Amino acid sequence: MTPAARLPLCLWPLLALLCAGCGSVVDVDQARLCERVLPALLPDGTRIERVESRPAEAGSSGVTLAYFARTPEDTAARPDRITCRFAAPTGPGRLDLVGVTTIEGDLGEARLFILKRWWLEAGGGAGFPAHSALFRLPTPWAYGLQQALNALPNMTAYAALAAAFTLIHGLTGRIILAMGEIAVAGGGAMLAVAALAPATGAFTLAHLLLGLVAGTATGGLWMLTFGRLVLRRMAERREASQAVIIASIGLALVLREAMTLAQSGSGLWLPRLVHTPIPLAGSAAFTATVTPAMIGGALASGCGVAGVLALLRFSRFGRGWRAFRDDPLMASLCAVAPSRLLGATFLLAGALSGLAGASLVLVFGNVDAALGLPLTLKTLAGAILGGVGSVGGAAAGGLLVGALEGGWSSVWDIAWRDVAIYGLLILGLVARPEGLFGSGTRNL
Incomplete structure (x- = not known):
């Protein structure tokens, strides 16, 4: 297999998650609210088994649930369906129930008002029973698996940011204290796509993919602008x-x-x-779950890092980057154009940072402006711990920082988490100043 053909293999799982269809997808919160409606409309003692959920008909915001119901008088379960319509696909009206339709027809205004006022607001309706786990695990092992799954999106995001930091530092020797803010800008671009999506119809999986692309492009443009206006002019001024x-x-x-x-x-x-939570493994007491958003976010950042490492290893850009890092003057004499190489590096590092921010939005749903500084500090910690002389080492350091963060949060007081992480960073640097995977040829 040629080197150029290796990179797309990493992207197939992400494309399968986000591009399996360009049609509308189901809002999990709307589906759960519709599940709570169902017991109020069925006789007491009815057993409900969920079959599928799908978006409501075109032109309306809502969800249709298809299920089997079996009343105490029935000898067999019978198929049925219910459609819940909401005021808007996004924003404050996203969970405002404005209509319910069953096979018997639309629910009247009076019944709908009673349903909302004295059933939903009172906390009625337990919804459908949870699906059983795919595998059986003892409770302590299931809890550990859940914490590892929870930490995975942060681990890959830190790895992407640390790799982006090292891409620039490896060529220029300059410290950029804005990687976290560029990631936040990428996340903001993804939220902007979400805000504009209702103008084109229902929110779809294609909008999620477009948001990831927008976040990546935003980060790349910001870093390219900063690099050309500031870094390139000062590259030779030590x-x-x-x-x-x-x-x-x-x-x-x-x-x-x-x-x-x-x-x-x-x-x-x-x-x-x-x-939608997917039960993976556990017991009756506790089941570890994962969501497609967690998988997609981790794959997006992880594939971004893998793509950058593949470029550095196999492409002409990577050969030029490694040559310029080791000896800028000799690389220039060997037909490596410094201006073009620096521009491509700025763009690539910014795009990787923006992708990391958009991936966090995909997982957590939002990004706060104040998150930039913590992300920058975690970026520095990962890059220094892994070794600023190696892009792959810095990415591994970012993974380690995310794993330490998740492990501490699952066992000890989260208030002391960052104190512990930076304390371990200091001890690691005392034991190995060049980092775990650094060569010692490039120092901060």
Whole structure:
């Protein structure tokens, strides 16, 4: 298999999750609310088994549930369906129930008012029973598996950011303290796509993919602009390292304030379209679950890192990057164009950061402007721990930081999590100053 054919293999699982269809997808929260409606409309003692959920008919926001119901008088379960319609596909009206239709017809206004006021608001309806786990595991093992699954999206996002940081530092020797804010800008671009999606119809899986692309492009454009205006002009000025740090802090402040103003009063969240829990393994006491959003977010960031490592290993760009990192003057004499190489590196690092931010939005539904600084600190921790002389080592350091973060949160007080992580970072650097995988040829 040729090197160019290896990269797309990593993307097939993500494309299968996000592009299996371009039709509308079911909002998990709307489906759960519709599940709670169902027991109120059926006789007491009816057993309900969920068969499938699908979007309501075109032109309306809602969900249709197909199920089998068996009353105490029935000898066999009979198929049935219910459609719940909501005021809007996104925003405050997303969970405002405005209509219910069964096989007997539409629910009247009076019955709908009673259903909402004295059933849903009172907490009635337990919904459908949960599906059984695919595998049996003792409860402690299932809990450990759940914590590992919870940590996976953060691990891959930190790995992507650490790799992006090292891409630039490896060529320029400059520290960029805006990687977290660029990731947040990428997440904001994905939320902007979600806000504009209702104008084109129902929110679809294609919009999720478009949001990931928009986040990636936004991060790449921001870093390319900063690199051309600041970094490229100071690449040969070794005394300008402090100026670059200050300029990157200024970029971080600009992005943070812009995101704060953009998010003020918006209350925008990504619709929960791919957040249906999938039971994996466990016991009657506890079952570990995963959602398609968690898998998709981890795959997006992970495939981004894998793609960058493949480029560095197999492509002409990678050969030029490694040559320029080791000896800029000799690389220039060997037909490596520094300006073009730096521009491509800025674009690639920014795109990887934006993809990491968009992936976090896919998993968690939102991104806050204040998240930029913690992400930047975790980026530095991962890059330093793995080794700033190696992009792959920095990515491995980011994975390790995310794993330590998840492991600490699952066992000990989360308030002390960052103290413990940075304390372990200090001990690791004392034992191995060049990082776990660094060569020692490039220092901060």
